[in-house]
Amino acid sequence: MIDVHRLRVLLAVAEHGSFNRAASALGLTPSAVSQHIASLERGLGRPVAVRSTRGVTLTEAGRLLTETARTIDAELNQVRHRIDRLAAPRPRLTVATFTSGGRHLLPPALTAFVAAHPEVELTVLEAEPEDALPMVRGGQADLALTYRFDGPLPSGAPDGRGPTGVNWVPLAEDPLYAVLPPGHPLAGRDALEPAELAADRWVLGCLKTEAHLRRYAERVGFELRIAASTTDYFFAQTLVGAGVGVALIPHIGLAPAAGCAVVPLEPPGPARHIGMVTPRRPSPEPYANALTAALSASAAAATPAVDRGPAGQGGRPPGSSPRRC
Numbered sequence: 565m566i567d568v569h570r571l572r573v574l575l576a577v578a579e580h581g582s583f584n585r586a587a588s589a590l591g592l593t594p595s596a597v598s599q600h601i602a603s604l605e606r607g608l609g610r611p612v613a614v615r616s617t618r619g620v621t622l623t624e625a626g627r628l629l630t631e632t633a634r635t636i637d638a639e640l641n642q643v644r645h646r647i648d649r650l651a652a653p654r655p656r657l658t659v660a661t662f663t664s665g666g667r668h669l670l671p672p673a674l675t676a677f678v679a680a681h682p683e684v685e686l687t688v689l690e691a692e693p694e695d696a697l698p699m700v701r702g703g704q705a706d707l708a709l710t711y712r713f714d715g716p717l718p719s720g721a722p723d724g725r726g727p728t729g730v731n732w733v734p735l736a737e738d739p740l741y742a743v744l745p746p747g748h749p750l751a752g753r754d755a756l757e758p759a760e761l762a763a764d765r766w767v768l769g770c771l772k773t774e775a776h777l778r779r780y781a782e783r784v785g786f787e788l789r790i791a792a793s794t795t796d797y798f799f800a801q802t803l804v805g806a807g808v809g810v811a812l813i814p815h816i817g818l819a820p821a822a823g824c825a826v827v828p829l830e831p832p833g834p835a836r837h838i839g840m841v842t843p844r845r846p847s848p849e850p851y852a853n854a855l856t857a858a859l860s861a862s863a864a865a866a867t868p869a870v871d872r873g874p875a876g877q878g879g880r881p882p883g884s885s886p887r888r889c
Contacts, residue, residue: 566607571633573600574612578630581619638701638729657851658687660696660708664797664817665838668866670709673858684851700841701729707852708841709859711738713776713834730841733856736863738814738836739829740773745807746823755828758812759784765791765809769800773812776834816866838863
């Protein structure tokens, strides 16, 4: 039988790349770490780690065990949090959310949820996908409102199921729009390609939007010139309104400054894929399911129906036109 504590020692070795650093993180001596790994190898009958002057390299058996160790550790953390809650006077539900989702999608969902389940003690934590997923896996959050762009979730599988130990529940597609300053020559267009803005400087409202835009610019062959970089879509749009540059903003993040134009992108245009991440459990958690249903209704009301275009990759809302405010 494989000892769970030794699996955790192996996981620390894999994460820190050396016996010494793993020992420091675990509060053990390097000798104790070495003994745990040796005992694990004796039980398996094959090596799991190879030490060298450059550090520690896992064998194939070690990599397989490390994947299992992460899953077991996450499951144990979830169980510990659930056991702690048994003593709580009220049922508890903790939800993590990205900023624009928390601002625009979560409030109506929470209003409906609280009205239906006043007995639940709610906690809301702000977290981007790369932070929210480990929180769900480890039990610090019961579910997470999150998103991805073109690829899978952070550390996710190519099929979109997400990292080991969690489920991805799609809620909505959130198309990106061009936000243009007052008087921009393309402000009256029904739709445009981002490449048509190659001569403009860009205001970035999110690091992930920046990564998407940089990939697009490289693909179509124009130089991306950055005028401002922020982590807040609202701030980015105030900068656009001041004439600093142009921006790409997801639909639910739109709150353009006075005089700005909001122009759809030609289909198939880019979109954020919004969804819920929940722990992969044998039995569903009823309160988490109830909040997921409320968020699904909120997302359907807040995001436009997307004309996916010939390539099926997302696009502009049917019949949409430039918006000003």
